Amino acid sequence: MDKPKTLKDRLTSLIFGDYMILLPALILVVIWTVVAPNFMTYSNWMNLLRQVSLIAILAAGMFFPMLTGAIDLGLGSVVGITGIVFAKLLVDYQMNTLLAAILTVLLGAAIGAAAGILITKFGVPSFIATLGVQFIGRGMCYVITNSYPVSGLPDSIAWFGRGYLSVGGTDLIPWPVVFMFIVFAVVAFITTKTKFGRFVYTVGGNEEAAYLSGINSQAIRTSVFAICDGIGALVAVILVSRLNSGQPQGGTGWEFKAVIASVMGGASLSGGKGNAIGVALGAIFVGVLENGMTLLNISSYHQQVVQGVVLILAIMFDVYKNRRLAEAK
Amino acid sequence: MNRGEVILDIKNITKTFPGVKALTDVSFQVKKGSVHALVGENGAGKSTLIKVLTGVYKADGGGFLFKGEEAHVTKPLEAQKLGLSVVHQELKLSETLTVAENIFLGRPFMTKAHLVDWKKLREEARKLLDSLNVDLDVNREVFRLSIAQKQIVEICKAMSFQSDLLIMDEPSATLTDKELDCLFHIIDILKKQGVTIVYISHRMEEIFRIADTVTILRDGTHVATMGVEEVDRPKLISMMVGREIGDEYPKLESEIGDIALEVKNLSTKKLLHDVSFHVRHGEIVGFSGLVGAGRTETVRAVFGADKRTGGEIFIDGKQVRIQSVIDAVKHKIALAPEDRKQQGLVLIHSINYNTSIVNLDQVCTGGFLDAKKEKALAQKYIDMLATATPSTEQEVRLLSGGNQQKVVLSKWLAVDSDILFFDEPTRGIDVGAKAEIYKLMCRLAQQGKAVVMISSDLPELIGICDRIYIMREGTISGCVERADFSQERVMEYAVS
Numbered sequence: 001m002d003k004p005k006t007l008k009d010r011l012t013s014l015i016f017g018d019y020m021i022l023l024p025a026l027i028l029v030v031i032w033t034v035v036a037p038n039f040m041t042y043s044n045w046m047n048l049l050r051q052v053s054l055i056a057i058l059a060a061g062m063f064f065p066m067l068t069g070a071i072d073l074g075l076g077s078v079v080g081i082t083g084i085v086f087a088k089l090l091v092d093y094q095m096n097t098l099l100a101a102i103l104t105v106l107l108g109a110a111i112g113a114a115a116g117i118l119i120t121k122f123g124v125p126s127f128i129a130t131l132g133v134q135f136i137g138r139g140m141c142y143v144i145t146n147s148y149p150v151s152g153l154p155d156s157i158a159w160f161g162r163g164y165l166s167v168g169g170t171d172l173i174p175w176p177v178v179f180m181f182i183v184f185a186v187v188a189f190i191t192t193k194t195k196f197g198r199f200v201y202t203v204g205g206n207e208e209a210a211y212l213s214g215i216n217s218q219a220i221r222t223s224v225f226a227i228c229d230g231i232g233a234l235v236a237v238i239l240v241s242r243l244n245s246g247q248p249q250g251g252t253g254w255e256f257k258a259v260i261a262s263v264m265g266g267a268s269l270s271g272g273k274g275n276a277i278g279v280a281l282g283a284i285f286v287g288v289l290e291n292g293m294t295l296l297n298i299s300s301y302h303q304q305v306v307q308g309v310v311l312i313l314a315i316m317f318d319v320y321k322n323r324r325l326a327e328a329k
Numbered sequence: 330m331n332r333g334e335v336i337l338d339i340k341n342i343t344k345t346f347p348g349v350k351a352l353t354d355v356s357f358q359v360k361k362g363s364v365h366a367l368v369g370e371n372g373a374g375k376s377t378l379i380k381v382l383t384g385v386y387k388a389d390g391g392g393f394l395f396k397g398e399e400a401h402v403t404k405p406l407e408a409q410k411l412g413l414s415v416v417h418q419e420l421k422l423s424e425t426l427t428v429a430e431n432i433f434l435g436r437p438f439m440t441k442a443h444l445v446d447w448k449k450l451r452e453e454a455r456k457l458l459d460s461l462n463v464d465l466d467v468n469r470e471v472f473r474l475s476i477a478q479k480q481i482v483e484i485c486k487a488m489s490f491q492s493d494l495l496i497m498d499e500p501s502a503t504l505t506d507k508e509l510d511c512l513f514h515i516i517d518i519l520k521k522q523g524v525t526i527v528y529i530s531h532r533m534e535e536i537f538r539i540a541d542t543v544t545i546l547r548d549g550t551h552v553a554t555m556g557v558e559e560v561d562r563p564k565l566i567s568m569m570v571g572r573e574i575g576d577e578y579p580k581l582e583s584e585i586g587d588i589a590l591e592v593k594n595l596s597t598k599k600l601l602h603d604v605s606f607h608v609r610h611g612e613i614v615g616f617s618g619l620v621g622a623g624r625t626e627t628v629r630a631v632f633g634a635d636k637r638t639g640g641e642i643f644i645d646g647k648q649v650r651i652q653s654v655i656d657a658v659k660h661k662i663a664l665a666p667e668d669r670k671q672q673g674l675v676l677i678h679s680i681n682y683n684t685s686i687v688n689l690d691q692v693c694t695g696g697f698l699d700a701k702k703e704k705a706l707a708q709k710y711i712d713m714l715a716t717a718t719p720s721t722e723q724e725v726r727l728l729s730g731g732n733q734q735k736v737v738l739s740k741w742l743a744v745d746s747d748i749l750f751f752d753e754p755t756r757g758i759d760v761g762a763k764a765e766i767y768k769l770m771c772r773l774a775q776q777g778k779a780v781v782m783i784s785s786d787l788p789e790l791i792g793i794c795d796r797i798y799i800m801r802e803g804t805i806s807g808c809v810e811r812a813d814f815s816q817e818r819v820m821e822y823a824v825s
Contacts, residue, residue: 193697195689202686205675212634212672213686213740214658272677 016321018275021265025285032292039295046174052287053176054235054242058254059261059283060187060276061231064224066262067191068204069271070126074115074133075258078229079251081137082108083236087150087246090157097157101237108233109226111137116222130225134255141248150246161241176238180280183231188276200224205272260307261286264314334397336361336494336525337382337413341391344377350549351377354391357544357554359494364516364526366540366557369569370759371729374549375529379496383408383415396493414487418499420479422471429454429467432486457485460522461515476620477508484515488524495519496527499757501535505619505785513539531759533562534788547571570761578792579764581771585795586610588646589779590662590748592631595640600626600803604640608748608779613770615794616783617819622800624783625667628750632664633657644748658687660748663741665734667752667783673737676726680718681707683725684739691743710739714769731762738769749773752783767793787816 014023032039058075065072082104089100111133118129164171165178191197202210203220211217232251240246265282267274289310293303337359344352352374359365369375380386382393384402393400395411402408405415422431430437432454438446454467463481471479480500487495501509516526516539528540536543537557545552545568552568560568566577588607595604600623608614616624629635631642633651642649644660651657657664666672674683681700684707685692692703707721714735718728725736734754741749751770755763770793774780784790790797791814799807799822807822 195693195698198682198686198689198698201678202675202682205678205682206671208672209675210686212632212654212664212666214654215686216655272675 016324018266018278019281020317020321021278021281021285025281025288028285028288028292032288032295036292036295039292044291044295046177048287048291049177049180049284050174051291052283053174053180054239055254055257055261055286056180056280056283057176057183057231057235057238058258059265059279060183061228061235062255062258062262063187063191063267063274063276063279064200064227065126066259066267066269067200067271067274068207068221068224069269070119070221070224071130071255071259071269072112072115072225072228073127073130073255074111074137075130075228075232075255076251076253077134077137077141078108078111078232079236079239079254080141080248081111081144082233083240083250084141084144084150084246084248086233086237087153087240088144090154091150091152097154101234104237105230105233108236109230112225112227112229112232113222115229116225119225120218120221138252141250145246145248147248149248151244153240153244153246157241158244159241161238161243176242179234179238183234184276184280187279191276196220196223201272203271257286260311263311263318266318268318334361335359335394336396337527338394339378339382339391340393342378342381342388342393343390344381344386344388352381352388352549355546355549355551356391357551359525359527360542361493361525362520362523363541364520364528364539366536366543367527367529367546368531368536368543368565369546370761372548372759373546373569375546376498377549378546379415379498379529382496383413409487409490409492412491412493413496414490414492414494415496415498416480416483416487416500420476420483422479422482424472425470427468427470428458428465428474428482428485431471431482432457432467432489434486436489453489454485457488460488461485461518463515475508477504477511480504480512481515484519488519492524494525494527496529498529499531500528501530501532506787507619509535531757532786533565536565537562545569566760577760577764578789579768579771580793581768581775583611583771583775584777585612586777589644590631591643591646592627593641593643595627595630595642596638597626597630597635598638601630602804604800604803604805606798606805606808608781610747610777610779611774612795613774613780613782613793615790615797616781616800617785617787617790617797617822618800618806620785623803624800625752626803627800628664628752628781628783631657632662632750634664658744661744661746663744663746663749665737665741665749665751665754667756669730669733669737670726674725674733677724679707680711680716680721680723680725680728680736680739683736684710684721684743687740688744706743707739710735710742713742714739715765729762730758731765734758734762734766735769746778748779748781750781750783753785754782755784755786755789763789787819790819791816 038044062072062075085107086100086104089095089103090097115129115133118124119126160175163175165173165175199215199220202215203217207217236251239250261283262279263269264285265274265279267279290303293306335358340356342352342355355378367375377386381388384404384407395413400411402411423434429451433450438449438453440446451467458465458467461481461484465478465481471482500512504512519526530536540557542554543557543560543565544554547569586609589610591607593605596602604627618624626635630637633653633656642651649660651660670676681703685703689698692699692706694702704721711718711721716732716735718732725733728736754766758766770780770782782790782794795811797809797819798805799819801822809818
């Protein structure tokens with residue numbers, strides 16, 4: 001709006017706007033600070049961010065198919081299989097780390113592109129195509145490794161999963177957290193400043209209108225899966241370093257964690273809405289929630305229950321928000 | 330109760346929504362056995378009034394008598410049981426069920442063994458259809474029916490409640506003229522059976538054809554209720570819009586130049602064969618014909634949206650290859666599609682996004698999107714087309730139909746299109762906004778652009794076009810020049 005904002009407008013936009021997760025996140029931070037004495041410490045925050053970083057990067061990837069109204073159910077398995085391939089390239093073929101990482105990301109993108117082609121050219125519903133990828137990918141993990149982890153990785157890969165960005169000899173920020181910020185900066189740029197990003201929003205907002213405006217909607221719908229799974233492979237590379245092995249069960253169920261983070265951050269399940277910074281905040285919100293509960297010695301079983309409740313509350317709020325908008329007409 | 334008595338007596342109904350007074354003290358009477366037209370611009374309160382009458386909304390003040398008794402309805406089913414039914418504009422049928430099942434939806438006949446009595450269900454449905462003189466298979470699934478046939482099913486459904494009063498909400502919006510004749514025939518039959526019809530329409534000629542009485546609403550208030558013989562068309566329109574809108578069809582003459590677009594022997598796999606036509610610079614060419622005759626298909630095939638199996642396209646005398654929408658855009662062809670909400674706009678996005686989408690390069694700086702440029706572009710066309718909106722950030726779903734159509738037009742004007750196809754550009758748009766769309770089309774023609782308008786509204790084609798092609802069964806069956814325009818002439822080609 002061009003008009004100067006009143007306090008009420010500002011409040012409305014804080015609660016219902018693009019960054020609506022911010023307010024509940026801040027409230028949660030305040031609560032944890034009060035009830036969990038170790039929460040507001042530098043080392044805890046770095047720990048928290050490192051724990052959240054991989055899921056957050058995955059959420060940035062998942063954000064692309066979600067913008068077109070689809071969910072990539074194969075993402076967790078892609079993390080698994082590309083992690084195995086990355087580890088094997090290093091261990092069995094003694095490949096240069098950077099080259100291996102690049103090949104791994106390309107493999108992830110290729111898997112995503114294949115799923116995208118199944119969806120756009122062969123008309124397989126995205127739910128089914130990516131569920132297929134989930135099963136095939138996970139199965140391949142066990143087939144290739146005989147269900148044993150791939151170990152014996154060189155020490156040279158330790159830094160980007162386990163290391164810290166240090167300045168003047170002091171460990172400052174864990175590298176995965178640095179990668180998380182870089183990925184979000186890039187994704188935010190792509191989605192807001194590039195033509196491609198706008199095409200993704202348009203196809204997600206109304207595919208028929210996009211097609212009749214001269215947008216190659218099939219190419220867009222294919223590429224979002226390639227990007228998503230390419231980012232999944234990037235996560236796999238960091239995960240292999242972090243665990244110092246290629247785990248056949250790596251990334252299991254992570255696609256849903258990524259969806260939860262995105263939805264918390266305001267990405268719409270029906271496509272065309274949401275923004276990258278919101279998704280990052282959503283992922284951090286989930287991390288803060290988990291971290292505080294862990295500090296308070298709440299068991300992981302209870303934590304799961306709470307997360308489910310919070311997810312449902314978030315969607316209920318989203319539905320309420322949309323209804324409110326529809327009635328404001 | 331005898332004919333001529335008052336069946337519906339609306340008394341001082343008031344309904345307020347947060348920030349909007351939708352109905353203010355509306356009172357009028359509907360006589361039994363009459364066809365009572367209800368007219369007004371979009372937002373005049375017609376829909377709200379119907380919703381109050383059928384119990385969807387609760388009135389803040391006032392009420393109504395139905396068949397002489399105070400009526401208290403809190404939901405549509407209660408209204409139906411009283412004998413007051415609505416045939417909605419957007420038909421509410423279950424597509425995969427049969428005609429008979431839909432008519433008695435939720436109220437099946439039961440056998441003694443408490444199973445559905447299919448035989449009785451079909452018989453009763455058959456009887457209803459027979460009573461309206463309609464030949465329709467009761468076992469047919471509804472998705473196989475034409476829109477007109479679906480409407481008949483809706484009417485039968487309403488009649489199965491022994492309705493005394495039937496409200497028809499813009500029944501003609503999606504019908505062709507021939508189907509409309511059929512609908513009017515049914516209305517006649519219903520009238521003879523003593524059923525009262527409240528008929529809502531934007532089309533003036535229909536009101537004068539079938540209505541006995543007309544009520545005009547404007548801005549939620551009752552303007553007048555009078556016999557149709559007491560009023561003429563211009564007077565009715567000025568009462569609806571509250572001002573003189575001047576000419577209903579403000580045709581501006583423009584200089585007609587060389588052929589801009591020529592299509593030869595266009596055909597598609599399904600429907601079209603040997604479609605040949607041309608449009609000149611500065612010309613507005615109409616496409617008439619029944620729904621399903623291939624008008625929309627022709628435009629989509631030329632636009633590269635659907636595959637062609639044959640045919641040649643020439644632009645300014647040169648043959649061009651158009652295999653996709655992207656090619657069409659390159660050759661400066663534009664399409665404002667039939668269903669602007671589903672096909673023309675991204676409703677959840679802003680005017681900014683919708684205006685720039687055909688060519689994002691125009692809002693880029695150094696290869697990246699520039700929000701300032703984008704806003705300036707959107708603002709330029711808001712000003713040029715006088716689009717009513719609080720800002721360029723407004724989501725287009727919140728705009729009125731006429732303003733949405735302007736946003737569709739903006740996105741094509743922004744890329745300087747030379748050949749513009751408009752598919753049913755005024756459908757569902759009220760009288761005042763319609764005239765504005767006509768003016769815009771005329772102005773585009775004056776700038777030397779070639780304009781093609783598909784419409785099922787013959788008076789509008791006759792009012793605006795320089796030439797009208799008529800399509801029938803997938804091909805062009807005739808062409809009438811402006812000098813020879815008459816409804817009869819055009820209809821002859823469309824049906825014979």
